[in-house]
Amino acid sequence: MTAPAQTRSSTDLIRAEEPVLAHNYHPLPVVVARAEGTWVEDVEGRRYLDMLAGYSALNFGHRHPALTEAAHSQLDRLTLTSRAFHNDRLAEFAERLAALTGLDMVLPMNTGAEAVESGIKVARKWAYEVKGVPADRATIVVAAENFHGRTTTIVSFSTDETARQGFGPFTPGFRIVPYNDLPALEAAIDETTAAVLLEPIQGEAGVLIPDHGYLAGVRELTSRKGCLFMADEIQSGLGRTGRTLAVEHESVVPDVLLLGKALGGGIVPVSAVVARREVLGVLRPGEHGSTFGGNPLAAAVGTAVVGLLETGEFQRRAAELGVVLRGGLSALLGKGVVGFRARGLWAGVDIDPEAGTGREIGERLLREGVLVKDTHGSTIRLAPPLTITAEELTEALGALEKVLA
Numbered sequence: 001m002t003a004p005a006q007t008r009s010s011t012d013l014i015r016a017e018e019p020v021l022a023h024n025y026h027p028l029p030v031v032v033a034r035a036e037g038t039w040v041e042d043v044e045g046r047r048y049l050d051m052l053a054g055y056s057a058l059n060f061g062h063r064h065p066a067l068t069e070a071a072h073s074q075l076d077r078l079t080l081t082s083r084a085f086h087n088d089r090l091a092e093f094a095e096r097l098a099a100l101t102g103l104d105m106v107l108p109m110n111t112g113a114e115a116v117e118s119g120i121k122v123a124r125k126w127a128y129e130v131k132g133v134p135a136d137r138a139t140i141v142v143a144a145e146n147f148h149g150r151t152t153t154i155v156s157f158s159t160d161e162t163a164r165q166g167f168g169p170f171t172p173g174f175r176i177v178p179y180n181d182l183p184a185l186e187a188a189i190d191e192t193t194a195a196v197l198l199e200p201i202q203g204e205a206g207v208l209i210p211d212h213g214y215l216a217g218v219r220e221l222t223s224r225k226g227c228l229f230m231a232d233e234i235q236s237g238l239g240r241t242g243r244t245l246a247v248e249h250e251s252v253v254p255d256v257l258l259l260g261k262a263l264g265g266g267i268v269p270v271s272a273v274v275a276r277r278e279v280l281g282v283l284r285p286g287e288h289g290s291t292f293g294g295n296p297l298a299a300a301v302g303t304a305v306v307g308l309l310e311t312g313e314f315q316r317r318a319a320e321l322g323v324v325l326r327g328g329l330s331a332l333l334g335k336g337v338v339g340f341r342a343r344g345l346w347a348g349v350d351i352d353p354e355a356g357t358g359r360e361i362g363e364r365l366l367r368e369g370v371l372v373k374d375t376h377g378s379t380i381r382l383a384p385p386l387t388i389t390a391e392e393l394t395e396a397l398g399a400l401e402k403v404l405a
Helices: 010-017 065-075 090-101 112-131 182-188 214-225 246-250 296-310 313-330 358-367 390-404
Strands: 032-036 039-042 047-050 105-109 139-143 174-177 193-198 228-232 256-259 271-275 337-342 347-351 373-375 379-382
Touching (some): 047 390, 065 296, 090 296, 105 112, 105 296, 112 193, 112 228, 112 256, 174 182, 182 214, 193 214, 214 228, 214 246, 313 337, 313 390, 358 373, 358 390
Parallel strands (some): 139 193, 228 256
Antiparallel strands (some): 032 039, 105 271, 256 271, 337 347, 373 379
């Protein structure tokens, strides 16, 4: 990569944002101008190894040639029709995504939060029309410490007060139970329950991985109790954990699957609700929609993403390099790391408070040319592009060892 022509420095650009951008983020002080693969450059030309990958939106790295080619080709033909008309890219996208996930039908949307909101609407509609729940009585059971997005409905069932404070009144109809607790989940399900909505691995909470058997238990419970299992795989899905979907680690097939982030290849926002025909079939014209959902550009890029996953290459890479990641983190236990949880190329690393906060470790790693993001004070998340090499991964782990020392 060649450094971009400099017109304003990183310091100037960060300062310029302050009066004109809403302060809803606290980014690390780096201004990215170019990127390729696992590496990004700032406006001064300094290079950094990206160990966050856009919270898994960049599973295939920055500007993957197959994805940029799909986007460029589609840009020259057609970008948007709205869903008032058909377009020639949507059918293939839906066919291949349904086949990849083992489900029947696709509802294309744009952002992850839109997919979650759409899933909630579909589950409620299913409860009224198929299960026979009395009107406006449907409930959805969720897990504490969840992160499903930031809309008003979604923060209504968050347990993170930072996400909730000042945004009420909140949407009713949700029951919160502890994560990884099957007895509590069973006790919360009754005749009004439309669905159980869970992340197979809780990402924002620090990459919390449930006990083996929990997801299979959720599947058994929801089937026995007559409600839907809705799996939010917006972060955990599409290769990140070493399988196409995180639920596959327990051979579970949910009724409803929520996808996003990596589905757009880091190029355009693409999300989807993928479900059994009986579930998505409750929607009729006029009941739900999105002007940009399923647009030709998004469908072209999404189809190319599915094509990469159909080979199995990226799932294998995540599984194999996950061994390297776990080995490197194990070596740091007692040396500034007090614990970690990892699956595939995804880890939550708990930092010894004596070594610094998660934010401070992120700032130190930035100076070493490695980008990570903290969460919940003392934890950092590692989620590099699945295109990372073993050498690059070892380099990042070496930088972590250095800043902890």
